[in-house]
Amino acid sequence: MLDVLPQADPRAIRSRQDLRRINRVMATHSILCRGIDAATRGRPPRRIVELGAGDGTLLLRLARRRAAKWPGVEATVVDRQDLIASETRQGFATLGWTLRVVACDVFEWVDEADAVPYDLSLANLFLHHFADEALRLLFSGVAARSNAFVACEPRRAATALFGSHLVGLLGCNAVSRNDAVLSVHAGFRDAELTAAWPETHSWQIDEYPAGLFSHCFLATRRGG
Ligand SMILES: C[S@@+](CC[C@H](N)C(=O)[O-])C[C@H]1O[C@@H](n2cnc3c(N)ncnc32)[C@H](O)[C@@H]1O
Numbered sequence: 001m002l003d004v005l006p007q008a009d010p011r012a013i014r015s016r017q018d019l020r021r022i023n024r025v026m027a028t029h030s031i032l033c034r035g036i037d038a039a040t041r042g043r044p045p046r047r048i049v050e051l052g053a054g055d056g057t058l059l060l061r062l063a064r065r066r067a068a069k070w071p072g073v074e075a076t077v078v079d080r081q082d083l084i085a086s087e088t089r090q091g092f093a094t095l096g097w098t099l100r101v102v103a104c105d106v107f108e109w110v111d112e113a114d115a116v117p118y119d120l121s122l123a124n125l126f127l128h129h130f131a132d133e134a135l136r137l138l139f140s141g142v143a144a145r146s147n148a149f150v151a152c153e154p155r156r157a158a159t160a161l162f163g164s165h166l167v168g169l170l171g172c173n174a175v176s177r178n179d180a181v182l183s184v185h186a187g188f189r190d191a192e193l194t195a196a197w198p199e200t201h202s203w204q205i206d207e208y209p210a211g212l213f214s215h216c217f218l219a220t221r222r223g224g
Contacts, residue, residue, distance in 0.1 A: 001175045003129070007081045011175050016055055016083065018176035019125070022167060028124060029061050031210045032152050036062075036120065038206065039148040039218045044070040045119030051106050051142070052126030053077035056084045056099075059122070060091045067095040076100040076118075078109045107134075110141030121146040127153050127193065127217075128186040135196045143198050147221045154187030155215040161185075163213050184213075193217040 002019075005012035023029065050059045056077050063075065075097050077084065082103040092099040102109055121142050130138060142149050154160055164180040172180070194200070194207045197219060206218040 001178050003080075005175065007083060011173060014173045015175040015179070018167070018170070018172040019054065020057060021170050022172070022176070022180065023058060023124070025163075025170065026213050027211045028058065028152055028214065029065075031214050031216060032058075032062065032122070032124065032150060033065065035150040035152065035210075035216050035218050036122075039150050039220045040120060041220070043119075045073065045148075047074045047076075047116065047118045048120045048122065049076040049078060049118045049146075050122040050124075051078050051109070051138075052123055052129070053079050054083055056088045056101075058124055060088055063092060063095050063097050067097065071096060073097045074100065076102060078102045078104065078106055080105055106138060107141075110138060118146045119148065121149045123149075123151040123153075125153065125183065127151055128183055128188065132196065135193075136198070139196050140198045143203070143219070146219075149217070149219040151193065151217045152210065153193075153215050153217070154183045155209055155213055156184060156187040156189045157209070160187065160213040188215045188217075 002012055002015045053059055059075060059077060063073070075092060077099065080103065082101055084099070084101050089099055127135060127138070161181070161184045164184045167180045168177050189209070191207050194205050194217070197203065197205060202222050204220045204222055208216055210216045
C-alpha cells in the first residue's frame with residue numbers, strides 16, 4: 001500500500017515513520033552492519049549505493065556508525081520517490097560523506113547506472129517487492145555494478161508472520177499493518193536469493209536467517 005500512496009499522503013508519511021520503528025524492532029541496523037563487515041572483509045568502501053532507500057535514515061545511521069573508519073564515502077540512494085529530508089542530507093554532509101539522490105525506478109537505474117562499480121550495494125526491505133524474473137534482472141544489474149552486495153529482507157517464516165500481525169502494538173497504522181503481513185508472505189528463506197543471483201563462480205555467497213524476523217543475502221566478488 002505504501003508504494004502506491006502519494007508521498008505527501010499523511011498515511012504514507014506515518015507509515016514511513018512506522019518503518020523506522022519496525023527496523024529498530026527487527027534489529028536491522030546491527031544485522032546489516034554484521035553483513036557489511038563480512039561482505040567488505042574490513043576494507044573501507046569508497047562508493048556505496050542503497051537501493052529502495054526510502055527516507056535514507058537507515059543509511060545515515062550506518063554512516064554515523066562507520067564514518068570514522070570510512071571517511072569521504074560517496075553514497076547514492078535510489079528510490080522511486082525522493083524522500084530525503086534536508087536534515088538527512090545535512091547529516092551526511094556533516095560526516096563528510098557526499099550524498100547523491102537518484103529518484104527513479106530501480107530498473108531505470110539498472111539500465112543507466114554509471115560505469116564505475118560500487119564497492120558496496122545495499123538493500124533493506126526492498127527485494128521482496130519483486131517477482132522472480134524481475135529479481136533476476138535486478139540482481140544482474142547489481143552484480144554488474146558492485147563488488148559486494150548485502151540485503152536484509154523479511155524472513156518467510158512462522159515467527160516473522162506472527163510478529164507482522166503484532167506491529168499494531170508498536171502503534172503502526174493500517175498501511176503498515178497491511179504491508180507488514182504482505183511483506184512476510186513475499187519474503188525469503190533457504191537459498192531463494194542465491195538462486196536468483198546470476199552466477200556463483202566469481203562470487204562468495206552467503207544466505208542465512210538473521211535475528212527473529214530477517215533473512216540476509218551477502219555476495220562478495222572474489223578478488224574484488
Ligand atoms: C519497504 S520500503 C523500505 C525503505 C527503506 N529501505 C527502509 O528500510 O526503511 C521500500 C522502498 O522501496 C521503494 N521502491 C519500491 N519499488 C521500487 C522500484 N521499483 N524502484 C525504486 N524504488 C522502489 C519504495 O518507494 C520504498 O521507499
